[in-house]
Amino acid sequence: MKICYIFSNFHQTKLTGQAGIMFKLIQKAKARYQKVLVISNSNDDKSYQGQNLKALLLKGDDDAKAFLFSTFRLIKFLKHEKPDIVHVNGALMTIYFSLLNIFLRLPTVCLLTEVLDNIHPLLRSLYIWCLKKTQYLFITSIYMEKMLIKMGVLKSQISVVRLGLDPQFLSIQQPINEPVDIIFFGDNNRDRGFDHIYSLAKQLPQHSFQILLRYKQNDCLPELAKMEHFPNVSIQQYPYQEPLELKLSKAKLIVLPFRWMLIRPPISIVEAMALGKCVITSTMKGNEEIITDGVNGILVDPSDTKTVISRINFLLTDDPQRNKIGINARRQIEKLYNREEYDKIFRIYSLINRKT
Numbered sequence: 504m505k506i507c508y509i510f511s512n513f514h515q516t517k518l519t520g521q522a523g524i525m526f527k528l529i530q531k532a533k534a535r536y537q538k539v540l541v542i543s544n545s546n547d548d549k550s551y552q553g554q555n556l557k558a559l560l561l562k563g564d565d566d567a568k569a570f571l572f573s574t575f576r577l578i579k580f581l582k583h584e585k586p587d588i589v590h591v592n593g594a595l596m597t598i599y600f601s602l603l604n605i606f607l608r609l610p611t612v613c614l615l616t617e618v619l620d621n622i623h624p625l626l627r628s629l630y631i632w633c634l635k636k637t638q639y640l641f642i643t644s645i646y647m648e649k650m651l652i653k654m655g656v657l658k659s660q661i662s663v664v665r666l667g668l669d670p671q672f673l674s675i676q677q678p679i680n681e682p683v684d685i686i687f688f689g690d691n692n693r694d695r696g697f698d699h700i701y702s703l704a705k706q707l708p709q710h711s712f713q714i715l716l717r718y719k720q721n722d723c724l725p726e727l728a729k730m731e732h733f734p735n736v737s738i739q740q741y742p743y744q745e746p747l748e749l750k751l752s753k754a755k756l757i758v759l760p761f762r763w764m765l766i767r768p769p770i771s772i773v774e775a776m777a778l779g780k781c782v783i784t785s786t787m788k789g790n791e792e793i794i795t796d797g798v799n800g801i802l803v804d805p806s807d808t809k810t811v812i813s814r815i816n817f818l819l820t821d822d823p824q825r826n827k828i829g830i831n832a833r834r835q836i837e838k839l840y841n842r843e844e845y846d847k848i849f850r851i852y853s854l855i856n857r858k859t
Contacts, residue, residue: 511566696760760805
């Protein structure tokens, strides 16, 4: 069987996000299938072949322009390779390929890792229409499943799959010493609650904070500039001096006060829990699917600073309770994010291939 994966931003596969989720799926598929095809945009315009893999990379950081300007090249590639199944990631990419597939008529499945509240209602409606033309849909949270069913997608057409965790996060052993009290990792914007982290660092000068920035953004720049002068704060920007999993393993607490995230539940929460860390995060929809408050993590309203500070102070002084929560967190991730989740996808491939 020959599978073709279509997704955006191949150059971001080493970072947590949709490209990273797809890359991990591709690595699993390479070990299973005779040939795997990849179509994506990247910083470099090149095609290359490796063991069981052939990739068409379209030049451009802007995924929409890269795909639109290379449409005929993409069609030519697919007609030549004749994949048995095309696996498309993302709402907008699904719309794009569904329109092309009117002529190509290739069996198609979709993976949706992001919520749909950030796209125009007309595009959302078009996406639902396109889904009904595909063979199957994989999504990463029960929250998203409920939303899609309300929009008219059949439950029998959907599977929830837990994807995106790098196995390396489960292989790290807990360090004897945890020199950092609190770590925040991600981007410096309000969606990720960076202003909440600034407030906590300011009000808790007795605790050490480490900020690991993936991208430096314009949002919350004043807070970032002030934090650079806090004696209790260390700020590092990607690429870090050592692997992210090693840095996170040295923290007593991981605090991720998200307001909104595209992927639900956020992979960053999953990664921190996989390391056996006690995670303090928000009650954003989707988080409750992997965290039971007080059992394997802490769910809070980040705007209730008094309560958040109280829970931080308690957990930093109660090592047994903090460690117990971390142990339970790791067990939860081991249970949910395992090889069986990828096997769910591969079984659907086989069913579709037999039907066609």
